[in-house]
Amino acid sequence: xxxxxxxxxxxxxxxxxxxxxxxxxxxxxxxxxxxxxxxxxxxxxxxxxxxxxxxxxxxxxxxxxxxxxxxxxxxxxxxxxxxxxxxxxxxxxxxxxxxxxxxxxxxxxxxxxxxxxxxxxxxxxxxxxxxxxxxxxxxxxxxxxxxxxxxxxxxxxxxxxxxxxxxxxxxxxxxxxxxxxxxxxxxxx
Numbered sequence: 001x002x003x004x005x006x007x008x009x010x011x012x013x014x015x016x017x018x019x020x021x022x023x024x025x026x027x028x029x030x031x032x033x034x035x036x037x038x039x040x041x042x043x044x045x046x047x048x049x050x051x052x053x054x055x056x057x058x059x060x061x062x063x064x065x066x067x068x069x070x071x072x073x074x075x076x077x078x079x080x081x082x083x084x085x086x087x088x089x090x091x092x093x094x095x096x097x098x099x100x101x102x103x104x105x106x107x108x109x110x111x112x113x114x115x116x117x118x119x120x121x122x123x124x125x126x127x128x129x130x131x132x133x134x135x136x137x138x139x140x141x142x143x144x145x146x147x148x149x150x151x152x153x154x155x156x157x158x159x160x161x162x163x164x165x166x167x168x169x170x171x172x173x174x175x176x177x178x179x180x181x182x183x184x185x186x187x188x189x
Contacts, residue, residue, distance in 0.1 A: 017044035019102030090115040129182040135175040150180035
């Protein structure tokens with residue numbers, strides 16, 4: 001007996017590639033497994049082509065070379081590539097996006113936290129915004145970094161190991177409470 005899955009457009013998170021220099025190829029394959037809509041800056045699109053991977057959108061104002069058949073171009077205009085892509089995705093009802101980047105400027109993503117579910121991959125870290133009361137199961141000894149400034153942080157299942165750095169105290173759930181609309185956290189891949 002087998003199961004068949006029908007993947008509808010926008011059912012899986014879109015994939016935005018802003019840089020691929022330190023990203024594990026195996027994890028890239030996992031993110032591409034269900035055929036997401038792929039947005040990429042030209043340098044990342046060229047790497048994808050070298051891997052034999054289809055790009056749906058290239059984000060550039062002056063890049064018109066057709067890298068593959070059926071590639072669409074998204075002009076960034078005065079926006080950064082991430083902002084242009086996220087504006088397009090939120091206007092077109094994408095519910096979620098995985099973003100691979102070589103550099104992390106969280107200010108670029110803050111305006112979109114309430115509009116689309118964002119998961120960022122930078123180096124060997126997975127970064128995402130949480131709301132107060134967030135809890136997640138992790139094994140003991142896992143590191144969690146707090147990347148945003150918020151007030152009145154309270155944690156359970158975590159012990160402080162450095163400035164804005166915590167370690168899970170045991171196998172099980174940890175919880176983070178704070179005053180503020182959201183908080184970006186990072187965990188190791």
